[in-house]
Amino acid sequence: MGLFDKLFQAAPEQTKLTQQEAFAGIAVAIAGADGSIASSEWDGIVNYIQRLRIYDNFSDQAFNKLFDKLFRILKSQGAGALVKASAEELSEELRLTAFACAVDIALADGVLEDSEKDIINQLASALAIPENTAVSIIEVMLIKNKV
Template identity: 35%
Template sequence: MTLSGIRVVLAPAVLTMAADGRIDEAEVVQLTNMLAFSPIFLPLGGKATGDMIKAVLKDLQKSGPDKVITESAQTLSPALRETAFCFAMRVAMADGVLEESEKNVLSGTASRMQLSQESFDSIIQVVTMMQRSAAA
């Protein structure tokens, strides 16, 4: 996979991180940890992955979320759209809570990525179970 291909897998997660207007340390840590164990990002290493996150953030500021997510949806295979959405969902749940702004972004992302309702529901259900807060 090319660097630009890897970058579009990352874009929905970064968009979700930025959805509420701030990027929490817990979200950055969650995303960094996920990517460290992903076969897609493993060859890059930590520094290159961090640089890629920053580059996607710049793309969001420059071009806006619609263009960034549309590029991802048009570039990725259906299977990698699901993977990208899983990353986005896990980032949204980094603090154990799915905020309204995050729900809205995830719903729009799933729609743009043309996820089936079955895939969407499965990802939401499993990641919610995985990422519950200790207070649950």
């Protein structure tokens, strides 16, 4: 490593997340699990975020900063790492909502990829959601997203 390599290295990505980043992080992770975010998935993320009180005081600049951070983590560390970091910081009261949101977003494009199934399973475990509760949420979201 040369002298200038140390100076110009990228700083390691900070994965400690706020509540707002954690909730949005779960949504971004599920949407990006298959390698791309469909417009229907992005619309789902925006729809959920607009309805939650935890984002009431967020400006456009704050949202841009939040999503920039989440997309950097997704790109550099992957969806699994983003789920893990998000689940660690998400409050108990938002866990079921975040899980339902994630399943809804995964189903929004009409196709549930294996990578999305894997992230949903990982998410249920990371959020400590009982299996019967997770299955019930998935069943409701399947009904909701039927065409």
